[in-house]
Amino acid sequence: MNKIYNLLIVFSFIGLWLTSIIPDTYEVILGFILIFSFGMLHGSNDMLLIDVISNKKRTQSFLKVIAIYIATVLAAATLFIFIPALALVLFILFSAYHFGEQHWESKSLNVLKWHKQLFYFIYGLFVLFLLFVLNSLEVIQIIKSISNIVIGTNAILIAFCIIAAALLGISLYLTAHSVTFKLVVLKEFFYLVVFAIVFKVSTLIWGFALYFIIWHSFPSLYEQIHFIYGRFTKKTIIAYIKKALPYWLVSIVALFSLIYIFGDTTIPYGIIFAFIAAVTFPHALVIKKMFEKHKTPNS
Numbered sequence: 069m070n071k072i073y074n075l076l077i078v079f080s081f082i083g084l085w086l087t088s089i090i091p092d093t094y095e096v097i098l099g100f101i102l103i104f105s106f107g108m109l110h111g112s113n114d115m116l117l118i119d120v121i122s123n124k125k126r127t128q129s130f131l132k133v134i135a136i137y138i139a140t141v142l143a144a145a146t147l148f149i150f151i152p153a154l155a156l157v158l159f160i161l162f163s164a165y166h167f168g169e170q171h172w173e174s175k176s177l178n179v180l181k182w183h184k185q186l187f188y189f190i191y192g193l194f195v196l197f198l199l200f201v202l203n204s205l206e207v208i209q210i211i212k213s214i215s216n217i218v219i220g221t222n223a224i225l226i227a228f229c230i231i232a233a234a235l236l237g238i239s240l241y242l243t244a245h246s247v248t249f250k251l252v253v254l255k256e257f258f259y260l261v262v263f264a265i266v267f268k269v270s271t272l273i274w275g276f277a278l279y280f281i282i283w284h285s286f287p288s289l290y291e292q293i294h295f296i297y298g299r300f301t302k303k304t305i306i307a308y309i310k311k312a313l314p315y316w317l318v319s320i321v322a323l324f325s326l327i328y329i330f331g332d333t334t335i336p337y338g339i340i341f342a343f344i345a346a347v348t349f350p351h352a353l354v355i356k357k358m359f360e361k362h363k364t365p366n367s
C-alpha cells in the first residue's frame with residue numbers, strides 16, 4: 069500500500085499540472101468523466117463483494133439482495149426529492165466516514181473500535197470541508213441548486229475550523245495512544261498539505277475528482293480486488309472489470325436517462341450529486357462489511 073501512495077502523489081501532481089494547461093470548463097468536463105468512469109466503477113461490484121462477504125453461502129437469493137440494494141437507492145433518491153437538505157447532510161456525514169475508513173482502515177490503528185471510527189469520521193469530514201472552504205463560492209452555488217438552501221461562506225469557514233480543531237485533538241490523542249498512528253502521522257500531514265494545494269489550485273469539481281479518483285477510488289479498487297481474488301494482478305483486474313461492467317453500464321444509462329429527462333441546466337449538479345449520493349449509501353455499508361470481514365489482528 070505504501071508504494072501505491074507514492075504513486076498517488078505523482079498522479080496528484082499530474083492532476084495539478086493539467087490544471088495549468090486546461091481551461092476551467094474542460095477541467096469540469098474531465099472531472100466528471102473521471103467521476104463517471106473510475107469513480108462509478110469502484111462502486112459497481114457491490115453484488116460480488118456481498119457474495120464474498122457471505123462466503124458464497126448467501127441465504128438470500130441474488131434477486132432479494134439486489135431488491136434490497138435498489139430499495140435503499142430509491143429511498144435515498146426519494147429523500148433527495150422531498151427533504152433535500154436532510155439528504156445532503158446525511159450524504160456528507162456518510163461520505164466523511166466512508167472516505168476516512170477507506171484511507172485509514174489498512175493502517176490498523178491499535179485503539180478502541182469507537183475511537184477509531186470517530187477518527188475516520190472526523191478525518192473524512194476534514195478532507196471534505198478542506199475542499200469546501202477552499203472553493204466555498206462554487207460549493208454554495210451547487211448546494212443552492214441541489215437543495216435551494218443558501219449557506220454563507222462564514223458558515224463553511226466556522227464548520228471547517230471546528231472540524232480542524234477536532235482533528236487536531238483526536239490526532240494528539242492517537243499520537244499518545246497508538247504506535248502505528250505515531251509512525252505515520254507526519255506522512256499523513258504531508259498528504260493533507262498535498263490535498264490543500266490540489267483543492268486550492270483546482271476548480272471544485274476537478275479538486276473533488278482528483279481526490280475521489282486518486283485517493284479514494286484507486287486504493288478502494290486495489291483493496292476490493294485483493295479481498296475478492298486474494299491478489300492484485302493484471303488477470304484479477306480484468307476479472308474485476310468484467311464483473312463490474314454490466315452494473316456500471318446500468319448506472320451510466322440510468323444517470324444519463326435522468327439527466328435527459330429532468331436536466332434543465334447546462335451542468336445538472338443536482339441530478340449528478342443526488343445520484344452519487346443514492347448509490348453511496350448502500351456502497352458505504354457494503355465496504356464497511358468488507359473491512360469488518362477483512363479484520364486485522366489489532367483492530
Ligand SMILES: CC1=C(/C=C/C(C)=C/C=C/C(C)=C/C=O)C(C)(C)CCC1
Binds near residue numbers: 163207344
Ligand atoms: C464535492 C461536492 C459535494 C459533495 C460530494 C460528496 C460528499 C461526494 C461523496 C462521494 C462518495 C462518498 C462516493 C462513494 O464512494 C456537494 C456537497 C454535494 C456539493 C458541492 C460539491
